[in-house]
Amino acid sequence: MAVKKGVPRIVVQGGNRLSGELSIQGAKNSILPLLSGTVLCQGESVLHNCPNLTDADAACRILTCLGCKCVREGGSITVNSRHLLNTDVPVELMREMRSSIVFLGAILGRTRECRLSFPGGCELGPRPIDLHVMALRKMGVNIEEEHGYLNCNAPKGINGAYISLSLPSVGATENIILAAATAKGTTEIHNAAREPEIVDLADFLNKCGAKISGAGTGAVVIEGVQALNGAEHEVIPDRIVTATYLCSAAITRGELVLKNADSSHISAIIPVLEQMGCSIYVYGDNRIYINAARTLNAPHKIRTSAHPGFPTDAQPMFMALASTLKGTTVFVETIFDNRFRHAQELSRLGAKISTHDRVAVVEGVQRLTGAELEATDLRGGAALVTAALFAEGTTGITGISHIDRGYDDIVGNLKKTGANITAT
Numbered sequence: 108m109a110v111k112k113g114v115p116r117i118v119v120q121g122g123n124r125l126s127g128e129l130s131i132q133g134a135k136n137s138i139l140p141l142l143s144g145t146v147l148c149q150g151e152s153v154l155h156n157c158p159n160l161t162d163a164d165a166a167c168r169i170l171t172c173l174g175c176k177c178v179r180e181g182g183s184i185t186v187n188s189r190h191l192l193n194t195d196v197p198v199e200l201m202r203e204m205r206s207s208i209v210f211l212g213a214i215l216g217r218t219r220e221c222r223l224s225f226p227g228g229c230e231l232g233p234r235p236i237d238l239h240v241m242a243l244r245k246m247g248v249n250i251e252e253e254h255g256y257l258n259c260n261a262p263k264g265i266n267g268a269y270i271s272l273s274l275p276s277v278g279a280t281e282n283i284i285l286a287a288a289t290a291k292g293t294t295e296i297h298n299a300a301r302e303p304e305i306v307d308l309a310d311f312l313n314k315c316g317a318k319i320s321g322a323g324t325g326a327v328v329i330e331g332v333q334a335l336n337g338a339e340h341e342v343i344p345d346r347i348v349t350a351t352y353l354c355s356a357a358i359t360r361g362e363l364v365l366k367n368a369d370s371s372h373i374s375a376i377i378p379v380l381e382q383m384g385c386s387i388y389v390y391g392d393n394r395i396y397i398n399a400a401r402t403l404n405a406p407h408k409i410r411t412s413a414h415p416g417f418p419t420d421a422q423p424m425f426m427a428l429a430s431t432l433k434g435t436t437v438f439v440e441t442i443f444d445n446r447f448r449h450a451q452e453l454s455r456l457g458a459k460i461s462t463h464d465r466v467a468v469v470e471g472v473q474r475l476t477g478a479e480l481e482a483t484d485l486r487g488g489a490a491l492v493t494a495a496l497f498a499e500g501t502t503g504i505t506g507i508s509h510i511d512r513g514y515d516d517i518v519g520n521l522k523k524t525g526a527n528i529t530a531t
């Protein structure tokens with residue numbers, strides 16, 4: 108594929124072993140629901156350890172559009188939601204980021220009405236919101252879908268309800284918690300998502316005066332309170348970025364120390380790396396050390412599942428790593444329909460991957476060679492960067508706006524630890 112002039116591109120000369128230490132950014136999938144949660148507060152909130160991401164910027168634009176005052180100073184974002192002036196999220200902002208749907212529960216919780224467009228599908232296939240709608244209707248919200256918009260209101264207020272989810276949806280769990288925090292009565296969620304980002308959201312809302320218990324388990328109970336004030340909160344580390352840099356160390360047979368990392372959030376990932384032959388040590392002060400300087404063997408099978416299982420968001424980077432291991436790895440993707448799009452691009456480097464529905468078979472090869480690639484989604488893009496670190500010669504990657512959605516300076520971090528990588 109010829110290099111397109113003037114198109115932003117990451118260029119990697121593969122083959123360098125990574126070595127050194129990195130500090131892990133705040134979690135993208137935490138900062139988004141946390142920013143949404145500030146809408147519930149009738150005052151000022153300050154969030155620290157906020158990553159510099161285009162998705163976080165998009166969320167701040169939504170807050171500003173609602174009438175909040177949103178100011179970023181370095182790694183901290185201050186949001187003053189005292190005067191909410193608007194309850195509509197403009198379609199262009201909804202389109203920018205599918206996860207804007209998580210604003211629905213908070214806007215309803217604060218104003219009892221909301222109008223937003225259906226979240227755009229994204230590169231991972233259709234992104235239904237039937238569970239969000241089912242739950243909010245059970246809580247007394249009228250939701251009409253017309254011309255691609257959701258018109259929602261709860262003239263009699265929002266009531267607590269008993270909600271059982273057919274699958275542990277992260278976004279639906281977050282929206283229910285946000286709508287229930289100031290509802291009349293108590294809400295119980297069964298089969299709730301257990302991701303660390305749910306715990307982070309509950310911790311923040313409880314600091315604001317909410318009464319939420321059980322976050323991180325399948326049964327979350329929210330006792331509605333009158334109103335919430337603002338609070339100060341530190342965003343948890345990004346577990347998927349942690350997994351990404353662990354894969355970067357492993358694929359280059361290098362060694363890294365990751366600071367501000369929480370190993371308890373990646374308990375399904377560490378054993379897989381150890382099974383491959385990596386040495387991993389966890390130090391008490393949130394540091395993880397990985398050494399991969401040896402022959403690494405395929406882990407044979409990686410099956411994604413809801414937390415605390417192997418995270419679907421780490422599957423693409425592990426597929427890149429598996430392409431270079433001795434032996435065959437079978438990936439089973441149980442969360443999304445269409446999450447192997449990076450396989451085709453990895454094959455352009457010489458990876459041997461065959462996919463069928465939600466199963467991918469990866470036969471490790473000794474060599475990958477550089478090529479021109481295009482990122483199609485956030486974690487798929489991270490997988491291409493990971494593979495490029497190993498591939499001999501030059502690899503160019505376009506579509507890097509996908510990567511900027513979730514990685515705060517991935518090029519700078521990899522360069523700092525020895526990669527020959529630039530962004531043009």
Ligand code: EPZ
Nearest residue numbers: 136206234235236237238239276277278279420442443486
């Ligand atoms: C969150 O997406 C994350 N995004 C995703 O990370 C992550 O992959 C996903 O959770 C699973 O862990 C954010 O937190 C911003 P779900 P979300 O609702 O909430 C189906 C990344 O790379 N479903 O748990 O959209 C859905 O189609 C992103 O950082 C319904 O059927 O995920 C999917 O198959 C990608 N109906 C499955 O459930 C619904 O109403 C899991 O979706 C909702 C979801």
